[in-house]
Amino acid sequence: MTTLASTDLVLPTAGGGTVRHAMHEPVDYPRHPAPFTSRTVLAAAHVVADARADYQPGQAPPIDWEATIAFRKHLFSYGIGIAEAMDTTERGPGGLQWPQAKELIRLGVAAAREAGAACVAGAGTDQITSPRPALSEIVDAYTEQLEFVQAQGSAAVIRASHALVAAAKSEDDYLGVYRDVLARTDKPAIVHWLGTGFDPTLAGYWGHTDVRRAMDVVIDMARENADRLEGIKFSLLDEELEKEFRRRLPTGVKVFTGDDYGYTNLLLGDGAHHSHGLLGVLDPLAPIASAAFTALDAGDEQGFADTLNASIPMAVKMFEAPADRYKVGTVFVAWLSGHQDHFRMVTGREGMRSLQHLTDLFVLTDALGLFPDPELAANRMRLLLAVGGVE
Template identity: 90%
Template sequence: MPVSGGGTKRHVLHEPVDYPRHPAPFTSRTVLAAAHVVADARADYQPGHAPPVDWEATIAFRKHLFSYGIGIAEGMDTTERGPGGLQWPQAKELIRLGVAAAREAGAACVAGAGTDQLTSVNPSLAEIVEAYLEQLEFVQAQGSAAVIRASHALVGAAKTEDDYLSVYRDVLAKADKPAIVHWLGTGFDPTLAGYWGHTDVRAAMDVVVRMAQENAEHLDGIKFSLLDEELEKEFRRRLPAGVKVFTGDDYGYTGLLLGDGEHHSHGLLGVLDPIAPIASAGFAALDAGDEAGFAETMNRSIPMAVKMFEPPADRYKVGTVFVAWLSGHQDHFRMVTGREGMRSLQHLSDLFVLTDELGLFPDPELAAHRMRLLLAAGGIE
């Protein structure tokens, strides 16, 4: 394996850990993975056009998550949805298939509703609401609750915090099931700077709290993706009773999920995609009242998560596809957007070692074979 700074070292793979299956949803916390999509690597594809998807492998991976009690948040950022990735017609098919698979498995499921079908350059607020409602209606028609995704169109069109409050009020009023609103920070998407009408995060928090207070009857919770543990704790304390926080903190999720005895977060995390087996063991312990066992189990996964989500954090999607390939869930290391080269060979090598240390490769020989192929392609024989 390559070593940072030069040279190589030998790595001996661990035996896989037989993490118990847990096909029923967990009871102590809502647990949802923002799951990745498997590209169809054999199909002809031109960047800028709708990328081909291997639907069979994509849904098979969701069934893998369900077998460990992990539900899905379908059609979220981990699916590479947006410019250069999944377009709305494909996202619709993904949501349709994913929700149906979750329903068949008795698994928890929500699905993302956004505004990414808009084609006008400068849409009005009314057009943005209409786009949100089109997607919300589709998600609800599949029998799923919605995650109201952050809108790039809205951050361009809104002039004040009242514009955000008005749009979310109009959209949430049409939710026939309590929805989750996604507060996505600039650590994951710098183009969302100024969302909620403010670049100052606490001023933005004031707006989100007000939005939650005004729409509490239509809200299941807020997905908090700002990668700031203390800020998330403060946010939890300020929300109306009954409005959950779904942590998006892929660095400090153990303590946030465990809580402080008065408040705790639920899980809606991209990292649950690759760590489903070990996370399942942790949540099973929490369901049984074993908080120490939960903390010990989840903390073992933190070094791998920190590596996968190291800045720029949005490139974590490379890691989810990489680990799925090494684990045998798909037969190639290609992303829907073709951006698998956005992480260095050293980063991927470090991630390989950290994943192996958790015993997460079901077939270590397969993982070693595929890693050797990747290293050879990178000039390391």
């Protein structure tokens, strides 16, 4: 009988068989506590649930605030800033409610300030309970959250609004709401254009289901409010469309890529235009992303591309359709990496990915040398497999 080493394990394969896997040695990715100079780099960081607390569905989920902020400090140590209280934190129905998001923003912004890290925070309308609110109510909800974000000393990301897509009857309604909200900013904001690949319930946002007609509306919004915008976060998972979009934007309005499949080329750019980073995938990829941006700051574009391209297979697996389930992967990798002591999500949705998906993600993450303690990662993976009925 063959005895496995403590860092070896047997993994299931998609065909129903098994394969022996030997853990890789961790890569020593150097720390880089200062923000990068060549690009603005922000991670949409996840929140750590308090798995031991007792609560019922429908209640505000318990959060391990200490572990949540410790993870942000981990990101800061690699030069990665945060976009706080975004979709990775599972805001909305079944997840964080506005009072919890406020506390997260307060703590996250304070931690970023202490570390000298970049930080923005999400302002939305998720405190609205009416199924079809008036547009004025939507503006008021945005304004409440915007003012809180700015009072903490942070710029805002204007999140896509489910209330707005339910209430708006035309592109003019969108333009009017964004005009009124952006008029209340005291720091240039980022507007999030979130596509249906991440959230099918946002179909028809900007007044159109046709993406190019929607793009025309976003361009009009950006031109009208250019002096109040830092940029647009483009989350449509379409590299060519993002390139077209950034060519059309007014000078000085950045594109923050949300393309977790093709981020290398978009961040590198074509010589005339490039995107900045506001990505959920930077949550698990902070060390390798830090090495890439360090190379880019030094003018080594090939080193940047080679380093970041190595991470693409892992990112593609994490964000495979339906892409909104990527949040399972961020928590999974954080658990295996020792950043939290359980594999539980604040919404309880950790079962939304198959065991084979998680196994494949484990292998691809290990190939990058991203597990600081391979023995810990292997042991936790064995536990997951055992719970899943895999001997």
